[in-house]
Amino acid sequence: EAQVTQNPRYLITVTGKKLTVTCSQNMNHEYMSWYRQDPGLGLRQIYYSMNVEVTDKGDVPEGYKVSRKEKRNFPLILESPSPNQTSLYFCASSPTQGSEGNQPQHFGDGTRLSIL
Amino acid sequence: AQSVAQPEDQVNVAEGNPLTVKCTYSVSGNPYLFWYVQYPNRGLQFLLKYITGDNLVKGSYGFEAEFNKSQTSFHLKKPSALVSDSALYFCAVRDIPTNAGKSTFGDGTTLTVKP
Numbered sequence: 001e002a003q004v005t006q007n008p009r010y011l012i013t014v015t016g017k018k019l020t021v022t023c024s025q026n027m028n029h030e031y032m033s034w035y036r037q038d039p040g041l042g043l044r045q046i047y048y049s050m051n052v053e054v055t056d057k058g059d060v061p062e063g064y065k066v067s068r069k070e071k072r073n074f075p076l077i078l079e080s081p082s083p084n085q086t087s088l089y090f091c092a093s094s095p096t097q098g099s100e101g102n103q104p105q106h107f108g109d110g111t112r113l114s115i116l
Numbered sequence: 117a118q119s120v121a122q123p124e125d126q127v128n129v130a131e132g133n134p135l136t137v138k139c140t141y142s143v144s145g146n147p148y149l150f151w152y153v154q155y156p157n158r159g160l161q162f163l164l165k166y167i168t169g170d171n172l173v174k175g176s177y178g179f180e181a182e183f184n185k186s187q188t189s190f191h192l193k194k195p196s197a198l199v200s201d202s203a204l205y206f207c208a209v210r211d212i213p214t215n216a217g218k219s220t221f222g223d224g225t226t227l228t229v230k231p
């Protein structure tokens with residue numbers, strides 16, 4: 001089954017304790033992206049990757065890191081989490097044809113992070 | 117910079133009536149427009165897209181959307197709503213070729229269909 005898998009689905013942690021949210025897709029997609037969803041603010045893009053070893057900032061990259069060493073994986077790293085990073089996070093992927101960007105994204109089921 | 121506006125937080129319709137969920141956008145280049153739906157505790161699911169060509173786009177579950185370049189709008193429509201259409205709907209835009217990798221989403225519109 002074609003899917004985007006995020007782990008963990010839920011996490012409660014404390015300020016300053018480094019954490020990683022993993023994202024893996026089995027569709028051989030070049031493009032991957034991370035979003036956060038907050039009430040009243042919709043989805044905001046954190047980082048995206050057009051292909052392996054190519055990453056770029058989205059609209060809200062502060063406090064986050066990403067890496068794209070393999071095509072299928074795109075982990076999101078919070079080096080020193082803070083309470084304002086409490087949110088619902090989504091990973092997504094899509095195929096690309098060059099940089100045309102005309103393909104829809106496939107989303108994971110989300111990771112709910114609570115930072116105390 | 118690219119942006120998307122969904123002017124209604126909430127849309128309520130009766131089952132069997134037509135529904136419209138509004139979306140307007142702003143881009144520098146050409147817009148690639150998408151509609152997604154989100155059910156509780158799930159990720160977003162793709163409904164339909166406009167890339168080029170016919171201004172009326174048909175998608176999944178009987179939904180359609182009309183691209184209007186002069187009004188910079190991409191409203192989602194369905195002729196006859198079902199209770200099962202109740203969900204959170206997002207409009208999204210990519211600004212091509214200016215920002216091909218960036219996706220901007222609206223704040224979402226909660227659709228409630230009452231029996």
